[in-house]
Amino acid sequence: MLETILNRAEAGETLSRADALSLLAIQNGSADYYRLLGIANRDSRRRFDGKGVIFAQIGIEASPCPANCAFCSLAEDAFDPANRFALPLAQVEKTVRELTAAGLVDDMFLMTTASFSQEEFLRYGAAVKKLLPEGMRLVANVGDFDLSYAKKLKETGFTGVYHIRRLGEGVDTRLDPAARIRTLDAVKEAGLSLYYCVEPIGPEHSYDEIADEIFRAKDYPVEVMAVMKRVCVPGTKLFSRGEISAAELAKICAVTSLCVKPVRAMGVHEPDELCLMSGANQIYAEVSVNPRDVSLCTETSRGASLERTAQLLKAAEWAVR
Ligand code: SF4
Numbered sequence: 001m002l003e004t005i006l007n008r009a010e011a012g013e014t015l016s017r018a019d020a021l022s023l024l025a026i027q028n029g030s031a032d033y034y035r036l037l038g039i040a041n042r043d044s045r046r047r048f049d050g051k052g053v054i055f056a057q058i059g060i061e062a063s064p065c066p067a068n069c070a071f072c073s074l075a076e077d078a079f080d081p082a083n084r085f086a087l088p089l090a091q092v093e094k095t096v097r098e099l100t101a102a103g104l105v106d107d108m109f110l111m112t113t114a115s116f117s118q119e120e121f122l123r124y125g126a127a128v129k130k131l132l133p134e135g136m137r138l139v140a141n142v143g144d145f146d147l148s149y150a151k152k153l154k155e156t157g158f159t160g161v162y163h164i165r166r167l168g169e170g171v172d173t174r175l176d177p178a179a180r181i182r183t184l185d186a187v188k189e190a191g192l193s194l195y196y197c198v199e200p201i202g203p204e205h206s207y208d209e210i211a212d213e214i215f216r217a218k219d220y221p222v223e224v225m226a227v228m229k230r231v232c233v234p235g236t237k238l239f240s241r242g243e244i245s246a247a248e249l250a251k252i253c254a255v256t257s258l259c260v261k262p263v264r265a266m267g268v269h270e271p272d273e274l275c276l277m278s279g280a281n282q283i284y285a286e287v288s289v290n291p292r293d294v295s296l297c298t299e300t301s302r303g304a305s306l307e308r309t310a311q312l313l314k315a316a317e318w319a320v321r
Contacts, residue, residue, distance in 0.1 A: 001022065002022055002023075002026070002032060004034065005022050005023060006023075006035055006036065006039065007018045007134045007165070009023070009039050009040075009043075009258050012043065012135065015258055017211050017215055019259075020207075020211050020214055020215075020255055020259050021207055021208070021211055022161075023036060023206065023251075023254075023255045023258070024207040024210065024211070024251065024252065024255050025049065026067075026251065028247040028248060030247070031139045031253060033108060035255050035276065036251065036254050036255070036266075037250060037251070037278040037279075039254070039258065040253070040254035040255075040257045040258050040278050040279035041254075041277050041278055041279060043257065043258060043261070043279065044257055044266055044279045044281055045281075047086075047261065047263070048265065048266075048281045049265075050318065050319050051281065051318065051321070052276075052281050052282070052283075052314075052316075052318030052319060052320050053106045053107075053141075053264070053267075053281055053282035053285070053318050054104050054105055054106055054111055054282070054283065054285060054306065054309045054310065054313070054314035054320070055105065055107045055108075055263040055267070055282065055283075055284045055285070056099045056104060056105045056107075056108055056109065056284065056285045056286075056287070057065060057108075057109035057110075057111055057141065057284050057285075057286045057287070058092060058095055058096070058099075058108075058109070058110055058111065058286075058287045058288055058304070059111045059112075059286070059287070059288040059289035059290055060086065060087050060092055060110055060111065060112055060116075060121075060124055060229045060288065061085065061086035061087065061112050061113065061116050061289075061290075062074055062079065062083060062084060062085055062086075062113070062199065062289040063079070063081070063084045063086075063113055063114075063115065063116070064076040064079045064081050064084070065079065065113035065114050066115050066134070067113070067114040067115075067143070067173055067174050067267055068173065068174045069166070069172065069173040069174075069175075069291070070168075070172040070173070070236060070237035070238045071172065071200050071230050071231075071233065071236055071237075071238045071291075072114050072233070072236065072291040072292075073233045073235070073236065073289075073290075073291055073292070073294050075237075076085035076234075077237060078233070078235045078236045078237075079131065084140055086120075086253065087288060089123070089124060089127055090310075092124060092127070093127060093128070095187070095287055096108065096128050096131045096132070096289075099285065099287070099306065100131070100132065100133055100136070101284045102205070102306055103133075103321065104306050104309075104310055104320065104321065105136070105285070105306070106136070106137070106265075107117060107136065107137040107138075107139055107160070107256035107281075108128065108132055108136060108137070108138050108139065109139040109140075109141050109162060109284075110125060110128060110138070110139070110140060110141065110142075110156075111141040111142070111289075112113075112123060112141075112142050112143070113143070114142075114143030114144070114175070115143065116142065116143070116144075118145065118149055118152075118170045118223055121140070121142055122152060122153070122156045124154050124211060125138065125140065125153070125156045125157060125158055126157060129156065129157030129158075137159040137160055137193070138157055138158050138159055138160075138260070139158065139159065139160040139161060139162055139193075139195060140153055140158050140160075140161045140162070141161070141162040141163075143307070144179045144180060144183040145183055145185055145186060146182070146183075147186040147189055147190060150183075150187055150189065150190035150192060151188070151190050151201070153192065154190050154191060154192055158192065158193065159192065159193055159194055160187075160192050160224075161183075161187045161193075161194060161195065162195040162196075163180070163183050163184055163187060163194065163196075164180070164196055164197050164198075164199060164200075164213070165177055165180040165181060165184070165196075165253040166180070166199060166200065166211065167198070167199065167200065167201060167202070167205045167209055167210070168202075168205070169214065172237075172238060176320075184216075184220065185291060186193040188220055193209050193222075193224070194218040194220050194222050195222065195224045195226070196213075196216070196220065196222045196224070196225055196226070197225070197226035197227065197228050197267065197269075198202040198210055198213040198214060198217075198227045198228070198252065198256055199226070199227065199228035199229075199230070199269070200225070200228055200229065200230035200231075201227065201228065201229045201230060201241050201249070202229075202230040202238065202239060202241050202243070202244065202257075203241070203243070203254060204241060210252060214255070214256050214259050214260060215259070217256075217260050218259060220250065221260075222260065222262055223262055223263050223264040223265075224262055224264050224265045224266075224267065224282070225256060225262040225265075225266055225267070226266065226267030226268060226269070226280075226282070227249065227252050227256050227267075227268055227275075227280075228268070228269035229243055229244050229248075229249045229269065229270065230243060231243060231251050231270060231290060231292045233291075233294060234294060245312055246272055246274050246275075249268070249272075249273070249274075249275060250268065250274045250275050250277075250278040251278075253266070253268055253275045253278045253280050254279045255281050256279070257278075257279030257280070257282060258279065263320070265281055265282035266279050266280045266281055266282060267282040267283065267284070268282070268283065269283075269284070269292070270292075271284075271304065271312055272312075272320075273312065273315050275318050276312065276313065276315075276316030276318060277316050281313070281318050282321045283304065283309045283312060283313065284304070285304055285305055285306045285308070286304065286311065
């Protein structure tokens with residue numbers, strides 16, 4: 001049975017949810033495990049023509065976020081209000097110039113907490129858009145919104161939106177899962193490109209829950225897919241639940257990549273060479289705040305620099321432009 005599914009995956013056939021569950025159940029470190037990773041690696045290298053992809057994300061503000069996600073350093077229960085800030089527009093513009101200067105970045109992301117002013121975000125977006133090299137995509141990573149705001153994002157120059165229905169949404173967050181889905185629908189209806197991710201994966205999440213998000217992405221569909229493990233951020237409520245292993249993340253990465261077959265990129269957090277040999281070809285350089293980091297300057301902490309992202313991709317033999 002498993003042999004048949006692996007053969008079908010190797011032949012490039014479409015995989016079902018039942019197939020995905022069988023693949024996710026493979027024992028880490030077994031012969032089937034390495035075969036799965038090898039199949040995903042070959043499939044991605046063919047699909048992406050051997051090219052690695054680098055995204056850059058700037059966290060433009062930090063404040064105690066009312067969504068209160070129990071894994072996030074910016075959650076109301078974890079973030080010290082004394083550290084609240086919004087980067088001045090001039091500083092964001094300077095960072096964008098620096099990030100784009102080396103010619104390594106494919107897409108530029110701007111991120112805020114869930115309660116940041118929507119109008120203010122459009123002001124940042126419009127200014128950043130003017131600075132981007134011809135053809136560079138601009139992506140919003142913000143709280144929930146409706147169709148009219150999705151259209152405004154598009155008019156402002158955003159080409160896509162990173163948005164997900166998280167694992168544990170509504171239980172480990174204060175957000176309504178239905179509102180998350182409405183935003184995903186608004187993104188699609190407005191003609192924006194949806195960037196999706198199975199996240200934040202922790203040891204307690206079942207393969208059924210993971211398969212739900214893999215196939216949600218496939219159904220929308222998405223051009224850029226990703227997987228992300230939850231990291232233990234000191235001071236957050238979920239710190240004590242621990243993390244999945246690098247081996248487990250690579251398996252989930254391989255299965256996700258083979259099921260969704262994103263046409264442009266397959267991303268991974270936290271980036272490592274194992275996932276970059278298991279279907280992933282895309283990682284982020286991050287600047288300023290980051291929900292997975294207590295540092296307010298993640299570029300000097302957990303968030304990788306452009307140079308580091310390029311090094312990681314090259315180490316796994318992905319071509320970097
Ligand atoms: S993950 Fe995003 S929405 Fe959730 S608390 Fe952090 S900043 Fe807010």
